[in-house]
Amino acid sequence: MSTVKIAKERLDSIIKKARVDFYKPIQIAEVLRYLRLIGDIDITNINTYQNPSIHWRNTVTKRLLGKISTSSARYQHDVWNLSAMYPELLSILDNENKRTNGCVERYIYLKFNERQETVGSIISFIENVSPQDFKLSVLLDKFIKDIQVRRSIDKTYEIITYSLFETIVVALGATIKVSIPSSSKELLAEFSDLVCVLLGLEIGKESWEFPAHIYRVGVTNAADRGLDMWTNFGPAIQVKHMTLNKNLAEKIVDQVESDNIVIVCCDADAEVIEVITKQISWGQRVRGIVRESELINWYERCLRGKFSSQTAQPLMNRLVNSFKAEFPQASAMIDFLEEHEYLSMSVDKVWVTDIDINF
Structure with missing residues (x-):
């Protein structure tokens, strides 16, 4: 197996694992671009680009997504560790990127564009479906089954939870x-x-x-265990779409400084939390556990129930607006690609994307 193939497979693995925001792949692309155009960093010495690359990446994500990563520096530096794009592999990509006049950078950004288009189609689905026809289970299936956006299922959970809770609180006039x-x-x-x-x-x-209102704290990464939502009337809300064990469940509660915690999770994980809360004193801080099946049932009532005339459209509006805020479509993407001359570039066959094939 050629060294380029090995490096590309690692890059593809990082891209596959990346969330819609694409922070780590973009960080790699920006280091490769800097090396190609300026080249005054030592690729064998992580310290020469570890911190600067965060700023280069942030400049791009601010422009294309309107946001930057809020994860810890340690988590952001993981992109250069041995399980990701360590210096030896990065050096191979650097040589390949220079040989092809930027095709590796271009490959990353076109993969990013593919991911954004997938999210765009899901947002379009939510925006165009009527409240009477919308089913939460269908939306969740789209994020679970589509490999392009599966890594963002936890953010989807936050959005659907926030949209529902805020709609009911406002409708009540609390x-x-x-x-x-x-x-x-x-x-x-x-x-x-x-x-x-x-x-x-x-x-x-x-x-x-x-x-009374509910607020989302903001964009976080899977490695962060911080607060997801807060209310101006007491409870702190944690939304977790992951397998919970005893230690993780304890961390979720311990790291939120509130005496009233609401945890939203999958049905199977709810059983784990319930068992733990009966065994340990901190369980008294958990006001309630909301299961996925309950979210689906409450959506049904909001959209097609007795009070749907009050709740259906506000719920759908919040859902659409929250998805657009979380996954802003990079309307400037074409300008960005053209500005970097990626669209007029001669593409090496190794770095062809689906967009090139379908164009």
């Missing part, structure tokens, strides 16, 4: 009241400046009400 008792007026006067900033209260305004 509000939260913050108040202090009359017995605390003197203390309020003493700390009026702090209380005003912290609680929005002051002398003459000892209480106020505001609408």
